[in-house]
Amino acid sequence: xxxxxxxxxxxxxxxxxxxxxxxxxxxxxxxxxxxxxxxxxxxxxxxxxxxxxxxxxxxxxxxxxxxxxxxxxxxxxxxxxxxxxxxxxxxxxxxxxxxxxxxxxxxxxxxxxxxxxxxxxxxxxxxxxxxxxxxxxxxxxxxxxxxxxxxxxxxxxxxxxxxxxxxxxxxxxxxxxxxxxxxxxxxxxxxxxxxxxxxxxxxxxxxxxxxxxxxxxxxxxxxxxxxxxxxxxxxxxxxxxxxxxxxxxxxxxxxxxxxxxxxxxxxxxxxxxxxxxxxxxxxxxxxxxxxxxxxxxxxxxxxx
Amino acid sequence: xxxxxxxxxxxxxxxxxxxxxxxxxxxxxxxxxxxxxxxxxxxxxxxxxxxxxxxxxxxxxxxxxxxxxxxxxxxxxxxxxxxxxxxxxxxxxxxxxxxxxxxxxxxxxxxxxxxxxxxxxxxxxxxxxxxxxxxxxxxxxxxxxxxxxxxxxxxxxxxxxxxxxxxxxxxxxxxxxxxxxxxxxxxxxxxxxxxxxxxxxxxxxxxxxxxxxxxxxxxxxxxxxxxxxxxxxxxxxxxxxxxxxxxxxxxxxxxxxxxxxxxxxxxxxxxxxxxxxxxxxxxxxxxxxxxxxxxxxxxxxxxxxxxxxxxxxxxxxxx
Numbered sequence: 001x002x003x004x005x006x007x008x009x010x011x012x013x014x015x016x017x018x019x020x021x022x023x024x025x026x027x028x029x030x031x032x033x034x035x036x037x038x039x040x041x042x043x044x045x046x047x048x049x050x051x052x053x054x055x056x057x058x059x060x061x062x063x064x065x066x067x068x069x070x071x072x073x074x075x076x077x078x079x080x081x082x083x084x085x086x087x088x089x090x091x092x093x094x095x096x097x098x099x100x101x102x103x104x105x106x107x108x109x110x111x112x113x114x115x116x117x118x119x120x121x122x123x124x125x126x127x128x129x130x131x132x133x134x135x136x137x138x139x140x141x142x143x144x145x146x147x148x149x150x151x152x153x154x155x156x157x158x159x160x161x162x163x164x165x166x167x168x169x170x171x172x173x174x175x176x177x178x179x180x181x182x183x184x185x186x187x188x189x190x191x192x193x194x195x196x197x198x199x200x201x202x203x204x205x206x207x208x209x210x211x212x213x214x215x216x217x218x219x220x221x222x223x224x225x226x227x228x229x230x231x232x233x234x235x236x237x238x239x240x241x242x243x244x245x246x247x248x249x250x251x252x253x254x255x256x257x258x259x260x261x262x263x264x265x266x267x268x269x270x271x272x273x274x275x276x277x278x279x280x281x282x283x284x285x286x287x288x289x290x291x292x293x294x295x296x297x298x299x300x301x302x303x304x
Numbered sequence: 305x306x307x308x309x310x311x312x313x314x315x316x317x318x319x320x321x322x323x324x325x326x327x328x329x330x331x332x333x334x335x336x337x338x339x340x341x342x343x344x345x346x347x348x349x350x351x352x353x354x355x356x357x358x359x360x361x362x363x364x365x366x367x368x369x370x371x372x373x374x375x376x377x378x379x380x381x382x383x384x385x386x387x388x389x390x391x392x393x394x395x396x397x398x399x400x401x402x403x404x405x406x407x408x409x410x411x412x413x414x415x416x417x418x419x420x421x422x423x424x425x426x427x428x429x430x431x432x433x434x435x436x437x438x439x440x441x442x443x444x445x446x447x448x449x450x451x452x453x454x455x456x457x458x459x460x461x462x463x464x465x466x467x468x469x470x471x472x473x474x475x476x477x478x479x480x481x482x483x484x485x486x487x488x489x490x491x492x493x494x495x496x497x498x499x500x501x502x503x504x505x506x507x508x509x510x511x512x513x514x515x516x517x518x519x520x521x522x523x524x525x526x527x528x529x530x531x532x533x534x535x536x537x538x539x540x541x542x543x544x545x546x547x548x549x550x551x552x553x554x555x556x557x558x559x560x561x562x563x564x565x566x567x568x569x570x571x572x573x574x575x576x577x578x579x580x581x582x583x584x585x586x587x588x589x590x591x592x593x594x595x596x597x598x599x600x601x602x603x604x605x606x607x608x609x610x611x612x613x614x615x616x617x618x619x620x621x622x623x
Contacts (some may be wrong), residue, residue, distance in 0.1 A: 197416055201418035202431075296466075
C-alpha cells in the first residue's frame with residue numbers, strides 16, 4: 001500500500017487513499033508517512049466540509065464560465081451580438097446601477113409585487129380560514145375556485161388591463177390574483193388536515209370553538225399555509241414581470257423589453273439577471289420565514 | 305360507596321361508511337349524523353352497534369380498568385364518558401348529572417399522547433388553564449407556568465418545561481399528557497390505552513407512577529387497556545367487555561393482599577389467579593371478535609378496515 005503511495009505522491013490522488021495509509025503506516029517503514037497522514041487527514045476533513053459547498057457552487061460556476069467563454073469561442077459572430085459574455089452584462093449592470101435606473105425599476109417592481117402579494121395574503125388566508133371552517137361554504141365555492149385556479153393568470157391580463165387601465169391598479173391586481181390561489185388553497189388544506197386526535201384532545205380539554213380554532217387549528221395549519229405563501233411569492237414575481245412587459249413605464253419587466261427593443265442587449269441581460277436574483281432573494285426570505293414558523297414540525301414525522 | 309360515574313342502559317350506534325370510507329369527512333364532528341355516503345356515493349352506510357345496553361357504576365375514587373377484544377367499544381365508551389359523543393340511547397351520569405359535553409371535571413389521556421407539537425411541555429400542560437376557571441377567575445401567565453411546573457414535577461419531568469414534544473421520548477410525552485390532564489384538577493381521569501405505545505420497561509415504570517399519582521390525588525380513574533396484566537395490576541376492579549356489540553360481561557374484583565409492598569406483585573399467586581380469570585373471560589370474546597372480523601371504528605364514524613362483507617351486503621340487498 002505504501003509502495004503505491006511513494007510511486008504516486010501526487011496530492012490529488014492522496015485523499016481517497018488516506019485511510020489505507022493510516023492502517024499500514026505504523027507497521028512498515030512509516031517514519032515519513034506519519035507526517036503525511038496527519039496532513040492528509042486534515043485535508044480530508046477540510047475537503048469533506050468544503051465538498052458539499054463546492055458541489056453546490058460547481059453547477060453555478062460552470063454555468064457562469066460557459067456564459068463567459070461560450071459566446072466568445074463557440075458562438076458565431078451573429079449570435080454573439082444577442083448573447084454577450086458575462087463580463088459585458090456585468091459592466092452594463094454596474095452602469096445601470098450607477099445611473100440609478102436599476103434601483104428605480106427594482107423599486108417599481110417591488111412596490112407592485114409587495115402590494116399585490118400583501119393583498120393576496122390577507123384575502124387568501126382569511127377567506128381560506130372561513131371556507132375551511134364552514135363546510136357548506138366550501139362545497140359551494142370549491143368548483144368555482146377550481147375554475148379560477150386553473151385559468152392562467154396571464155390569460156386574464158388583457159381583462160385586467162381593459163378594466164383597470166395600464167396603470168398600477170391592473171398590475172397590482174393581477175399579481176394579487178396570481179398569488180391569491182396558492183395562499184387560499186393551502187390555507188384550506190392546512191385547516192382540513194389538522195390531526196383529528198388533536199381536535200379531540202382540545203375538545204376534551206374543554207376548549208370552546210373559538211379557542212379550538214385559535215389555539216389548535218390555526219397553529220397546526222401554519223406550516224401548510226406558509227408553503228402556499230412561498231408558492232405565491234414565486235407566482236407573484238413571475239406574473240409581475242410578464243405584466244410589466246406588456247404595458248408599463250417602469251419596472252424590471254419594462255427594463256428588459258425596452259432594452260431589447262432599443263437593441264441594448266447587455267442591458268436586457270442585466271435586467272434578467274436582476275429578476276433572477278430578486279426571485280432567489282424572495283424565495284430565500286420566505287423559506288427562512290417558513291422554517292422559523294415550522295420549527296416544531298421538523299421532527300413530528302420522526303417523533304411520533 | 306357513591307357512584308361517581310353511572311352508565312344506564314347505554315347503547316351507541318354508528319353509521320359507518322364501510323370500505324375505503326376514510327375520505328375527508330370534516331373531522332370536527334363525530335359521526336352521529338347522517339353521513340349518507342357523502343364521500344363515495346356508491347357505498348351504502350351500515351349501522352354498527354358499538355355498545356349495547358351497557359350499565360356500569362364507577363365508585364368515587366376508584367381505579368377501574370376496562371378490557372375487551374378489539375372492536376368491543378372501549379374507546380366508544382370512553383368518548384361517551386368524556387362527552388365527546390352522545391349515546392344513541394340510555395344515559396351517562398357523572399355525579400348524578402347527565403353528561404352533555406366535555407367538562408373540566410373529566411380529563412382524557414390518549415394513546416398517541418395528543419400533545420400540541422407547537423407548544424412546549426409547559427405550554428401543553430397549561431392549555432387547560434387558559435380559559436376561565438370554574439370560579440370565573442383567569443390565571444395569569446405566571447400562575448399557569450407555576451402550575452404547569454408543579455404538575456410536570458408530579459409526573460417526574462421537572463426541568464423539561466421548555467422542551468417541545470418532538471424533543472421528548474414516548475414515555476416523557478405520555479407523562480406530559482398526564483400532567484396536562486391533571487393540571488386543571490378534574491375529578492375523573494379517563495385513559496385510553498395510554499401506555500400501549502410504550503416499551504415494556506417504560507410502561508411498567510409509568511404504571512407505578514400512575515398508581516402513586518392516583519393514591520396521592522384520589523382521582524377516579526377509568527383505564528382502558530388491552531393488556532390483561534396491566535388491567536389486573538392497576539385496577540381495583542376489572543370490567544370485561546364482550547365482543548361487538550359491547551356489553552358488560554363481568555366485573556372482576558381484584559383482591560391482592562399486600563399490594564402496596566415492595567414485592568413483585570405480578571408473581572403473587574393471587575395476581576396470577578385473577579389474571580387467569582380475566583384471561584379466560586376475555587379469551588372467548590377475542591375469538592368471537594376475530595371470527596366476526598371486527599375491526600376498529602374510528603371516532604369520526606369511519607371503519608377503514610371493515611371489510612365490505614356480510615353486514616354491508618345485507619344492507620345493500622335490503623336497500
